[in-house]
Amino acid sequence: MEKKEGTSSPVGVLEDYFRSEESESCSSKEPTSDLEARRSSKPTSRWRGLFQLVRSRSKKPLATLHPLSVLKLSLRRCSSMREIVPNLFPNSDSYNLKSPRTSFTLYELQAATGNFSQENLIGKGGYAEVYRGCLKNGKLVAVKRLTRGKLDEMIGDFLSEMGIMAHVNHPNTAKLIGYGIDGGMHLVLELSPHGSLASKLYGSKETLTWKIRHKIALGTAEGLLYLHEGCQRRIVHRDIKAANILLTEDFEPQICDFGLAKWLPEHWTHHIVSKFEGTFGYLAPEYLMHGIVDEKTDVFAFGVLLLELVSGRRALDYSQQSLVLWAKPLLKKSEIRELVDPGLANDYNTKQMNLMLLAASLCIHQSSLRRPRMAQVVQILNGNLSSVKCMNKSRVAFFRKAVAEYKSPKN
Ligand SMILES: Nc1ncnc2c1ncn2[C@@H]1O[C@H](COP(=O)(O)OP(=O)(O)OP(=O)(O)O)[C@@H](O)[C@H]1O
Numbered sequence: 001m002e003k004k005e006g007t008s009s010p011v012g013v014l015e016d017y018f019r020s021e022e023s024e025s026c027s028s029k030e031p032t033s034d035l036e037a038r039r040s041s042k043p044t045s046r047w048r049g050l051f052q053l054v055r056s057r058s059k060k061p062l063a064t065l066h067p068l069s070v071l072k073l074s075l076r077r078c079s080s081m082r083e084i085v086p087n088l089f090p091n092s093d094s095y096n097l098k099s100p101r102t103s104f105t106l107y108e109l110q111a112a113t114g115n116f117s118q119e120n121l122i123g124k125g126g127y128a129e130v131y132r133g134c135l136k137n138g139k140l141v142a143v144k145r146l147t148r149g150k151l152d153e154m155i156g157d158f159l160s161e162m163g164i165m166a167h168v169n170h171p172n173t174a175k176l177i178g179y180g181i182d183g184g185m186h187l188v189l190e191l192s193p194h195g196s197l198a199s200k201l202y203g204s205k206e207t208l209t210w211k212i213r214h215k216i217a218l219g220t221a222e223g224l225l226y227l228h229e230g231c232q233r234r235i236v237h238r239d240i241k242a243a244n245i246l247l248t249e250d251f252e253p254q255i256c257d258f259g260l261a262k263w264l265p266e267h268w269t270h271h272i273v274s275k276f277e278g279t280f281g282y283l284a285p286e287y288l289m290h291g292i293v294d295e296k297t298d299v300f301a302f303g304v305l306l307l308e309l310v311s312g313r314r315a316l317d318y319s320q321q322s323l324v325l326w327a328k329p330l331l332k333k334s335e336i337r338e339l340v341d342p343g344l345a346n347d348y349n350t351k352q353m354n355l356m357l358l359a360a361s362l363c364i365h366q367s368s369l370r371r372p373r374m375a376q377v378v379q380i381l382n383g384n385l386s387s388v389k390c391m392n393k394s395r396v397a398f399f400r401k402a403v404a405e406y407k408s409p410k411n
Pocket residue numbers: 122123124125126127128129130142144174189190191192193195196199239243244246256257259
């Protein structure tokens with residue numbers, strides 16, 4: 001199998017720092033000795049150099065310490081994270097970075113956000129607060145300040161999210177401009193003027209048009225496909241949801257919040273996690289039951305997102321009813337009218353609607369094996385149905401309808 005990446009990537013350092021032996025395990029097709037050989041191989045990158053920096057500051061034998069304890073210890077010895085974080089952003093092009101990331105002082109971030117004022121608070125997640133800001137050069141930004149969690153977890157989340165964001169580069173992934181490590185942990189992102197899909201779909205009086213919903217579905221699928229197969233390393237996002245899809249000026253979707261994202265080594269079939277994280281309503285059955293994480297975890301969540309776009313309903317409504325459980329019987333009976341958001345007032349493209357519902361019904365399949373890969377999902381959304389031929393058509397009520405309507409010259 002072709003190897004996508006050598007040791008000069010964030011994965012080495014992230015694996016070293018954040019692989020929690022106690023709480024996580026993996027199913028690997030790779031021989032253990034090979035894996036160990038890779039981990040113990042001579043550091044060849046600045047990521048490895050970073051690890052060396054941490055190692056040099058630890059008086060205890062490194063092997064006896066939890067990776068995060070190592071980092072914490074080194075942070076105590078360094079006067080701040082200042083010595084560590086810049087190493088995440090080397091100036092070399094070998095990391096696919098278009099521009100070097102900027103380090104911001106607390107003063108600069110305070111000046112940009114009106115001292116983190118309430119008026120500038122534009123988002124609040126489980127772990128962070130996000131503020132609108134304006135830099136000295138006039139550029140509008142979103143400053144994400146980590147607010148919750150134990151120090152260990154916060155450092156881990158911060159470095160992990162930053163490492164992944166610095167690595168990804170696609171029109172459908174959020175853009176990292178820089179970071180600030182004075183007085184807390186801050187990520188500085190390009191501001192998305194329309195906020196998140198959740199805010200547009202549920203928090204706005206204006207109904208999103210079908211054209212925009214379709215654009216968001218397609219762009220998000222492209223972004224996910226890039227994370228899974230297009231960038232140097234397999235990345236599973238693990239928290240695909242409407243609140244984590246940002247919208248640019250022209251409603252191009254951008255996947256954000258890489259706080260839970262995992263690098264998946266090429267030869268691993270999946271990851272098993274015991275720490276339960278993610279968002280109810282979007283969680284795949286195999287994750288809920290066995291903690292199994294792989295690309296199909298994201299495919300399931302993407303299927304839920306498609307249902308949200310079609311129906312305008314939340315993944316979990318206020319009475320905790322699951323959108324998937326509500327939609328499944330309707331999908332089975334092809335009750336499209338019941339599924340479609342009344343706010344659309346029947347103003348949608350039937351062909352695209354059928355394709356989107358076909359993709360959704362495949363993505364939310366109980367069995368991860370029966371779910372399509374994102375490459376197939378993109379094909380389906382684009383009307384190329386050759387990839388679903390091999391799937392069991394009788395289980396997909398929309399298949400015949402979608403194919404028939406796609407082929408019909410009238411539509
Ligand atoms: N670049 C941005 N531009 C505009 N709004 C943003 C931006 N980044 C984040 N937000 C807003 O802030 C909210 C929270 O951000 P984010 O999801 O990154 O925080 P979090 O604490 O990691 O969330 P979660 O609880 O899902 O893990 C988003 O849903 C969005 O509304």
